[in-house]
Amino acid sequence: MSLASVPPEFPDPENPSATTGLVTTYDTEIVDPDQAVAAAAGALPAGKPRSTFRRGLEVFLENKLAVIGVAIFVFMLLFCFVGPLLYPTNQLRVNFANEFISPNAQHLLGTDASGFDVLGRLMVAGQISLEVGLAAAALATIMGVLWGAIAGYFGGVLDSAMMRLVDALLSIPVLFLAIVVVTLVTPTKTVLILVIALTSWLTTSRLVRGEALSLRTRDYVQAMKVMGGGSRRAVLRHIAPNAIGTIMVNATFQVADAIALIVALSYLGLGIRPPQQDWGGMLSDGIQYVNDNYWWLIFPAGLCIVLVISAPIFIGEGLRDAVEVRLQRR
Amino acid sequence: MTVFLLRRVFQSLIVILIVTVLTFALLRAIPGNPAIAILGPNSFRNPGAIRQFDQQYGFNLPWYSQYWLWLRHLLAGNLGFSWKLNQSVASLLGGHLPKTIFLVGISTILALVLAIPIGVIQAVRRNKFVDHFFNGFSTVFYAMPAFLLGILLILFFAIKIPIFPPEGPQGEGLGVLFTDFNALILPIISLTLITLALFSRYMRSSVLDNLTEDYVRTAKAKGASERRVLIRHVLRNSLIPIATLLGLSLPGIIAGALITESVFNYPGMGYLFYQAALNSDYPILLGITIVVAVATVVGSLLADIAYAVLDPRVRYVSQ
Numbered sequence: 184m185s186l187a188s189v190p191p192e193f194p195d196p197e198n199p200s201a202t203t204g205l206v207t208t209y210d211t212e213i214v215d216p217d218q219a220v221a222a223a224a225g226a227l228p229a230g231k232p233r234s235t236f237r238r239g240l241e242v243f244l245e246n247k248l249a250v251i252g253v254a255i256f257v258f259m260l261l262f263c264f265v266g267p268l269l270y271p272t273n274q275l276r277v278n279f280a281n282e283f284i285s286p287n288a289q290h291l292l293g294t295d296a297s298g299f300d301v302l303g304r305l306m307v308a309g310q311i312s313l314e315v316g317l318a319a320a321a322l323a324t325i326m327g328v329l330w331g332a333i334a335g336y337f338g339g340v341l342d343s344a345m346m347r348l349v350d351a352l353l354s355i356p357v358l359f360l361a362i363v364v365v366t367l368v369t370p371t372k373t374v375l376i377l378v379i380a381l382t383s384w385l386t387t388s389r390l391v392r393g394e395a396l397s398l399r400t401r402d403y404v405q406a407m408k409v410m411g412g413g414s415r416r417a418v419l420r421h422i423a424p425n426a427i428g429t430i431m432v433n434a435t436f437q438v439a440d441a442i443a444l445i446v447a448l449s450y451l452g453l454g455i456r457p458p459q460q461d462w463g464g465m466l467s468d469g470i471q472y473v474n475d476n477y478w479w480l481i482f483p484a485g486l487c488i489v490l491v492i493s494a495p496i497f498i499g500e501g502l503r504d505a506v507e508v509r510l511q512r513r
Numbered sequence: 514m515t516v517f518l519l520r521r522v523f524q525s526l527i528v529i530l531i532v533t534v535l536t537f538a539l540l541r542a543i544p545g546n547p548a549i550a551i552l553g554p555n556s557f558r559n560p561g562a563i564r565q566f567d568q569q570y571g572f573n574l575p576w577y578s579q580y581w582l583w584l585r586h587l588l589a590g591n592l593g594f595s596w597k598l599n600q601s602v603a604s605l606l607g608g609h610l611p612k613t614i615f616l617v618g619i620s621t622i623l624a625l626v627l628a629i630p631i632g633v634i635q636a637v638r639r640n641k642f643v644d645h646f647f648n649g650f651s652t653v654f655y656a657m658p659a660f661l662l663g664i665l666l667i668l669f670f671a672i673k674i675p676i677f678p679p680e681g682p683q684g685e686g687l688g689v690l691f692t693d694f695n696a697l698i699l700p701i702i703s704l705t706l707i708t709l710a711l712f713s714r715y716m717r718s719s720v721l722d723n724l725t726e727d728y729v730r731t732a733k734a735k736g737a738s739e740r741r742v743l744i745r746h747v748l749r750n751s752l753i754p755i756a757t758l759l760g761l762s763l764p765g766i767i768a769g770a771l772i773t774e775s776v777f778n779y780p781g782m783g784y785l786f787y788q789a790a791l792n793s794d795y796p797i798l799l800g801i802t803i804v805v806a807v808a809t810v811v812g813s814l815l816a817d818i819a820y821a822v823l824d825p826r827v828r829y830v831s832q
């Protein structure tokens with residue numbers, strides 16, 4: 184389903200089934216008046232209404248920071264996953280003869296304490312940061328959406344019980360919870376993804392619950408129930424998809440927070456174990472040499488972290504504006 | 514109002530109860546036998562001693578009796594005992610917690626005092642240079658790892674230009690915080706900047722929300738000056754959600770304090786927690802978790818009450 188989902192009053196012409204089970208066919212020509220006016224005014228070729236998605240996309244693209252955020256994030260993905268193919272380096276064999284070489288033509292960003300090429304290491308370490316960040320955020324979002332949608336849709340005692348559990352978990356700092364779990368289980372990539380996901384779905388579930396509380400009273404959900412639709416259909420086909428705007432915005436912030444959390448864990452020595460390393464591990468190794476002027480061990484990794492956390496925030500803020508276009512029409 | 518209060522207090526009690534269940538479950542999930550851990554690795558040769566230990570400390574009871582026993586001790590203020598440091602968790606906290614409260618308190622107040630004007634200026638000058646400047650500022654400090662910020666502050670203001678000492682005030686008691694206040698300045702700056710990045714964002718969007726409200730138009734229509742509208746109407750209303758934010762962001766600020774304390778070697782609660790994690794000293798980890806969780810629950814309860822007192826609309830909706 185697309186980014187700016189369809190407001191309930193105006194089923195998406197291109198994808199009617201996703202919006203409501205009530206109306207099955209929608210002529211693409213039938214649109215609300217102000218869209219028709221905008222189209223007639225020459226904004227777009229006549230007969231092609233501007234979908235909510237298009238309008239949201241336009242607002243998103245107008246936001247320069249959001250576009251920069253997308254560019255940074257795409258660049259980071261290419262840097263980490265395609266970069267090693269173009270700039271192959273040895274990241275496995277320690278070579279102390281090569282330690283602390285300052286940047287030169289052969290090692291563009293110098294080498295570290297074990298003789299690893301820093302630029303090449305940034306690429307490989309970034310893979311872990313990005314994989315863990317994205318996977319944890321995706322998992323946390325799915326959990327949060329289901330939890331929140333179910334609680335909000337059913338309401339009553341179930342809602343209270345489910346949300347009190349969320350309140351309880353929210354009152355423990357995520358970093359504390361992660362530290363306790365990581366001391367119990369050896370932190371591999373999978374463990375980190377699970378730990379971060381299990382501790383960060385809470386805010387998503389709160390937001391989605393709020394949306395679900397208002398969505399469940401909507402006419403089209405009521406109509407579906409009258410027609411014999413079950414709760415499962417209501418939650419999965421109506422509540423969750425219609426909260427997609429809120430969910431997407433929140434998911435981008437989840438990515439930023441997940442990456443920040445592995446960085447913090449790595450600094451505390453509780454992150455991914457050698458020979459693997461993430462950006463946080465590189466940075467916290469690097470700052471041990473803060474007095475030796477080995478700036479290439481600190482600033483490149485620091486910059487990568489700041490950029491990769493800022494980018495999703497910029498994207499999220501652009502998305503929020505884009506989603507508000509849709510909210511204004513409600 | 515009374516109904517709202519009672520319901521909110523009842524909810525908080527349930528949340529605290531769930532926290533204790535979760536913490537207890539974590540305590541039980543820890544691998545290994547407490548008797549062997551405490552009596553020493555050779556104690557398995559002496560099953561009698563283990564049995565006696567289990568009996569003495571209630572480890573032979575079923576899990577629900579153990580939970581009940583633990584909960585009763587907790588209510589009496591017994592947070593557990595660190596066998597590794599041979600000291601009760603409560604007395605350890607007595608030494609470390611005030612230091613964290615001091616650091617977190619000063620930083621939060623400073624961040625709040627700075628965030629309010631910054632958020633207002635950003636909202637009023639939306640999409641102008643000032644707005645972009647502070648937006649960039651808050652994003653960079655939000656994105657920058659807390660430990661990097663701390664290390665950079667040490668590098669520039671303790672090593673390159675030696676104005677401040679590179680670590681926080683050392684020594685027992687709260688007195689050192691005042692006699693050695695100079696050493697506390699870098700940790701305070703570090704934590705303030707992180708917290709400020711969070712608060713100014715909220716303040717900006719809160720003011721933006723209020724600027725479009727009807728009462729702003731009404732106030733302008735009746736001839737109130739721009740300044741009066743901003744201060745008497747918009748600012749007052751924008752501050753209300755900040756009360757909730759303060760309650761909810763407590764865990765985040767304390768987590769930030771954990772990193773800041775370990776960077777500056779400042780013997781607060783976060784430092785204690787981190788050292789306990791490295792030593793697998795679980796009673797300390799769980800005792801601190803309970804304290805932080807209860808503080809957060811009470812904090813958000815107070816914030817909600819403040820919200821209801823400040824904004825009558827909340828009360829009507831909740832009833």
